[in-house]
Amino acid sequence: MDIARESITRAIESWFTAHDIHADSERIEVDVPSEEGHGDLTSSICLKIAKSVRKPPRALAEDMLPELHKQLGELVVDIEAAGPGFLNFTLATPWLAEVINDIRAQGILYGHSRWGQGKRILIEFVSANPTGPLVIVSGRAAAVGDTLARIFRANGFIADREFYVNNAGNQIIKLGQAIYLRMLELHGTKVEPWPEGIYPGEYIIDIARNYLEKHPNDWSLSSPDEKLYVELGDFGAEYLRSFQEQILRRFGVEFENWIYEKDLRNQGAPESIIERLGKLGWVKTEEGAKWFLSTRFGDDKDRVLVKSDGNYTYFVPDAAYHAGKFERGYDWVIDLLGPDHHGYIGRMRALVEALGFKADHLEMMIIQLVRLVRNGEVVRMSKRGGQFVTLEQLIEEVGVDPARYFFLERAPNTPMDFDLGLAELKSNENPVYYVQYAAARIASVLRQWRESHHDPFVWNVDLLAEPLERRLLFTLARYPDVLKRAAIDKAPQYLPKYLTELAAAFHSFYRQHRILSEDPGLTMARVALSEATLWIIRSGLGLMGISVPETM
């Protein structure tokens, strides 16, 4: 498809050159039309430049036809000037059918590109506080971040997935206090009422019990102090973090890097970032606090770094952490943030710029809220009340494949409703199975074919001439485009969308035409077509972290 597009672009370009018309090759766009019946590829260039040429666009398009035909030769069977002045190109089917050979030669790697040229991308996501189980929105972030990383890799980037663990500060002490209170309870002391602001979740009881088993004697029930809280908090944080890691792994997500806030603090990263900003002249002292002059870089207000009580704000270790990302040699840094963190974008951009990095090398994407819906009713979650639906529960209820599919189906920055009822259905109403079913059907046909055929595989491109075969071929040929586009737009939702279309093209073909028939040549051609389709489904679902069953 890329080749066809380039050839067409070049043909148009050279027509302009020959006729002394100036047009940037940038403006010559050759696209897959949004509707069928407008050719395989289309260009609106005549509409764009008609004015400067002082000629009606339609007439311009018509003038170009003979020369374009000559230039493009066998690649194209038809070119038409259509509508107000579009150029519509219809590709030769045998040429299109060559994708089958490409796909069969490259297998799972078909459609991958070198576009990224080995540039390094760091993508940080989830980074949930180690104070509780992962909630649903973390699942969405996990699916999106993981698939984005895979998409980048498929496009020639080196992409690392990173989880930042906030295992220092106040909340860890609070976690320690909660664990302490649960331990008291386990020893028979009633804690009533439960204090305000202390994590009420029942999962803390497990941690308390676990701690008691490992440290039966070396703590005192009667005299808790900060040291004890920190110790308990550290224990709880690591316990919960490791639990989160385990759930994420079950969800098909693994991280190359785990970065701990506590380590950064121990290495003196907060001090050194303040010092650096100070040397650059971006720090002021006012009202007993130290401020980062982030407004110089477009932030709404300046940000406190060191509070008047001498403690750092949360921003400081986080700033150090982000500076470190660039210093570790990443060319691009992507953060997937929760919806409650978008107030952070301004100051983080300011920081990156203040340190002399390029602000647009940091991309912050907001992963919007997920509402759980069942039977048209919203399933309420409340972290404060200790009642919330966890990612673990979601996985158990609907399974990994539907969960990932549903998360990836939607644009990440728009709020979504997750329809539990629909995701739970193991039937035709559930869109995940539509794609998987196509794969299972193909696998089944291939099994049957291999049982009776062991001869070398020979097939003839020209045999695939039916409209439904052509539609499937064309859809296959579009895959590299989709994959690249998904990386450019950072839009994982392009994959499920495309795979649905591919599956539809296959199902239609399959219902209409028999693959294994009396005609050996046609059979081989259709087997090859089916096999190529299976490769693309494997590739696409693989990038989404969704399984490809051979039978269902």
Next chain:
RNA sequence: GCGCCCGUAGCUCAGUGGAUAGAGCGCCUGACUACGAAUCAGGAGGUCUGAGGUUCAAAUCCUCACGGGCGCACCA
């Protein structure tokens, strides 16, 4: 009040400034005596929230209004 995201079919959502705005679910009609009916063929269903503007061309870009969500800490 200020900032960000969103507003598209009954519902959930796609939609790269281009032609007659799409998909899934739901609803209606039809298709298994050859490879898997978790499928296919077809139908109904739209003032793209509204009003201006830019453009040969706007769901898409700009301005304003309306509606929904989320942020606006010397919290983390």
